[in-house]
Amino acid sequence: MKFSALFQQYHSMAEPSYTLEVGGKALPVGEDVRLLQAVCELTCRQSAGYLHLEAVMDPKGTNGAQWVSALQAGAKCVFSVGYGTSKTKVFQGFLYEVVWHDPLTQGALTLEAVFLDVRGRLMLSSSADAGRTRILSQLVQTILSQSCCTQLASTRSIGPFSEDWNLSALRLGLSDYDVLCQIASFLCYEFYAWADTLYFGPPRPNRTAILTFDGPDGFIKLGRRRTLAGQCAAMVVSGTDDQGGRIYARQARTEDSGFAAKQMSQVLSNDLYQPEPTVRTMAQAQTLSKARMQARQQQAGGIFGSCLGTPELRPGRFLTISGVSSAVNGTYYIHTVRHTLDVNGFTTDFEGED
16 A cells, blocks of 8 residues: 555545544534544554543533543543544544543533553453463463453454463462563564454564555655664573573574674673573573564664554554655554644654664
């Protein structure tokens, strides 16, 4: 899909449009309800995606009364955004927090609401299960059986886990969610694809770009970053096997592009050592050290930009940038997307890595 075609289509349309469904019902706007701002941040990093809303309303009006009645903590939410009648579902989650600012003597009632996606639900519910002894496949199945995930899970076929990772999830001092996050750094992209099929694409090994920015039209800003922050010469992961023996695996940095080779070897002279309580076999240690070294190298180069509101742009996908400077052209993995709808219109910010 080429962005130039989307730009011509969207640029010719009138005002951006959206639909907010809470508790299965679309909340209307009108003279008694006005949306000030909607910010939807989606990410495939180990944190929850969110939707933040600000609105003013008259609670005595027909529309205002519907908003007050529907916005109850825990209510399910679906948010779609686009142009005209063409809207794309970009968020699905639940109401985490709502704040009503009463005008007291005069003025309108002001609303601030925060919705979290599936992983937010997981974070809230995981503490109740902490301390139970379960294997990883059972943990993931439990997550997908939660009410917020049931519909998503019905469309996802989960393959068998490696026996190496079907270990007891009981770890002193860690909740189930903490354990899952540690193991998910090995299963990273596949784990999040399982957790929410709404806006995450296929696992990272599939580098097919879902969107190509084929020129400067539609961009507000665009930049590429090269950094040595957080970089190392090698990644070392250690653990302990079932007999108490030490496990140790080291993955050296592979060849870099876009850096001065001599400068890299001088600056990155140290290994990064990470003891890992979830590691019980050499195969696990080798897998984690390789995956984490690769992830750090990918984070050494990144892209960031802002463009005309593009609901098709989602995290967990690759995009290609061409038709601009040679220092920026390339294919990138997008890990964070932020859609903003306010009085200035509809814009999309994104961040990615090599």
